[in-house]
Amino acid sequence: MKNKIIVFCCCILIYGITHAQQFKGQMNIAAVPAPNMHYQEEYTFDKPVDPAKWNSQTAGMHVSFGSTDKLYFRTEVPDLDKQASTWKETGWKGERLNAQLLVWSPDTIQQVRLKCNDLKHSNGKVIGKNNIKVNMVRYVVSNYPYGVKDATCGESPYKNAYLMPDRFEAFDRFEIPGKTVRPIWISVDVPADAEAGIYSGDIEVLSEKSRSVLTIKLKIQNQVLPKPGEWKHRFDLWQNPWVVAWYNRIEPWSEEHKVMLEKHLKLYADAGGKFITTYAVHSPWSDNSYMIEGTMIEWIKQNNGAWKFDYKIFDEYVELAMKAGINDAITVYTLLPWGNRFRYMEEATGNYVYEVWPPESKEFKSFWHTFLTDLEKHLQQKGWFEKTYLGINENEMKQTLAAIKVVKEHPAKWKITYAGNWHTELDTLLDDYCFLYGNESNQQQVKARSARGATTTYYVCCNPPVPNNFVFSPPIEGRWISWYSAAFGYDGFLRWAYDAWPADPSRDARHTLWPAGDCFLVYPGGASGIRFEKLREGIVDFEKIRIIRALASKSTDKTVKNLLKQLDQHMKVFVPERAFDEKKIAKDVQKGNDLIEQLSDKLASNEMVFK
Template structure:
């Protein structure tokens, strides 16, 4: 390709006529999609306003308003707000994170928009320093479905359509705002555990060249204290693929650079109470369907004399690193039942990797797994990790799961097994930790019986059902609803694949060639969170508060406390009922629940005065 051709293509990229926006869809002429660009843009900007008349009627100048974290605000649309609101008020516990969302929009361009946060000063004279308030720009990513869509069952959606969805959170100093666009800003107020109860007030000055607006914040800090995430009871299991981080950043897997990146990458998971460390005893267990293949953390080596030996160096490094970050309650090792029963090992004699298929229950399977489990058990006990380790089996034909579980238990009844899939009564007493697909669950009574036996039970969503879910096009409140449902049903927590199974360009494009956008990851490169992840975390905090308040309420005979607890319990009973997941109903359910938690917290605090 000569220089003239390159210049022509670069020039052409400025004039590609994308003519659809968030609420307007159209087929993309692939021949006109620019392959080259003059520079890398941090997000796509092909959308156009669906209501140009509304923008033309908009008053010139900078508009700023608080919105709600339960709604998405689109780049080319004037925010759907009843009025421009310059004040935000919220209530929370010591140790809790409160989220808000502000939106800036303008009919003409704005330069150097920046947010300047003051300290929050309490009515008791205490100060909540502004270093406890985090600001993140909300970036737009590509989705293969429009907002609120009922995604086709586990389908990637039409390849010729794309939609911009606000999701990725990114720290910022300032930003420019093109004319006829909006930009949400995510505001997180982290209440220190040592903060004195009371009401705190402060401001956020929003400034741009020639413009300035003052936003007002008021935070009511209640008497109760939320424990640090490492002490939460919620079992959060988000499957990780640390190789994705190495490959995205083009660093050597398990090098010092890779490990430094992983520590930052895992922080949001630890900060949300992440429970399980995902590890792999087999190479590429999930049908080679990831952009970045999950490698083996334990090298299986057949020696020249036909014996087996095992190299745990990567496994040990990752487990230790995750524990240092604060993820230290459980380790899952995947999997005795990989895709097509395919196992890879290194043949020491030839130096080649060999692939073999060992069906669960076969003589080859039993022989290998008894040898491996004996060695693995000794290694885990030497590390002090055996009691917190689970052998993980993912959804498979029932007969395979039963056969593998029996081989494991025959080796030692002390092994713990976790399984994610549909409810099967035959598996109930074989599994120490059972995670059910939403909609294919046992009765609430069965979950209670499992708990009485010392078993744990969780549930999950994946590329189905369409609702509730954590897609980039899912209404944000569904992420919070998920944990209210877990509490109401009696579950111990929630699981999802995956934490970080990124596609080719995750910073700008959440689509996958196989599944709905956002299905395969919840956080972005750089350890950056998302609206979806923050809403999921809100629900986890609600789950913790419910447990804590129930315990506190049991220790008082106050009638007002009892009445407030009864209202909360009655509200929880509405979650296991059949839902159509109308967005307004989901928002009302979680907001009502939050209000009831606030009321019960206040009632309990009043009894201690």
């Protein structure tokens, strides 16, 4: 993405050890080694932000439901209007419903654990406790404090380090040190064949010396959410499979690596992931990651000067992704690697050779016509050609147009996807166009693209500061992103990246160049987190909006027509949004969901049900 393709050389800059200061009441770290230092860090935590608040808390374990739209910090008494012992939620069959449970205490509590019980309908039907998942929310280190609106590409101007809750971790039991908080994420996957109605149950929070019981009340509506593989939202997270091998210190493309990749990709597939990221060039983004993206297609220059291509890794990765459930599109990056640098192997010596071929050059045209002919043949044999896109990231317009010209001159009807700012001259040349938020076309141009069968999405990266998916971003921004997609008329959302991990992502989300969490949304071991789940919630909202609008447009019921009109009117509040007040956008999303719930019930009462 723009400003992300930055050449940096030799070694990664070492951060100085900083003394933490309190910022807006967040938990800071007094001494944090650089993210690239490979030794056991010793974290020293500051004193609580407001000792008076902790001193006012009664002894023992405190438990309450909080909001999934905000973050709760490790040494702050939770900011709650009032403690809530009941979680009420409405959803569809097949939907995942999320809650955030907070456990805190002024004194140390041992052996905290949760016991989930079945959720029961009044008629005896049950949503079994096996459908309820609980995860401890772990804290990771950020280079920005919570909710800032001045994050930028490049090094952070903030010199402190901040703990942000994000990473999920399964648990049996845990300890709560005195004057600390532990968020717990609760997810209920409603079975697609559940009976509509009200389900009630409870969760017991136990410790060595206490027991708290909280209530769950779910209203399941008589509408069915399709499976993630059937969602229409075009969710595109760029993947780097080498990073999984690197982090786990195993041989790339070994059987052990592929087993890990299956679990790793399943998380993306279950969130509606549509695009498989593949690489036809080695290190397309200028060695800008802790583990660079390697080529999946080996280029071999034979002794007679002819080219040969090895698709082994490419095929293995595409097949792994498809097995996980990612089936809609394959993107092959890229005709324009940074610096126009290309690598191939000499058959005679076994050495790698690096060449610079500008897209206007005869060498570029000659090679890419040869390669595209071979690639087309291979894709046709595999049955993948129709779903394959040639990917181009943002480059100078002269180079971009030259590369596209080479593709268009090839006999095959290649599809091209491009991520970058809106440029009128690219519009009709691209089958899939992804704009950087804030550098977009207008809605009429998006509609025109849709009318001719082209797709359009948008993305955020290390900019803009908001909306975004940094570890310090208010979680509601992740959900808001897909409301914006639906309101603007986009087909989906793209993000670099799914998994471009820094050195120690499970504990330290910072990168030497970019805002914490910018480069990844999921964690090692196929672990999700708050940011990823909030993105998923928004994608579910996108699907429900699409389905409800389609059903309601066929209804003659006056109430339905009026509610649909209200929903359409409400969607307009998402388009001009630029201020990004956390509370306002949360209210906007909630109002939209209230209208969807009303429409869902009214349509179901008229026997207009999506199944």
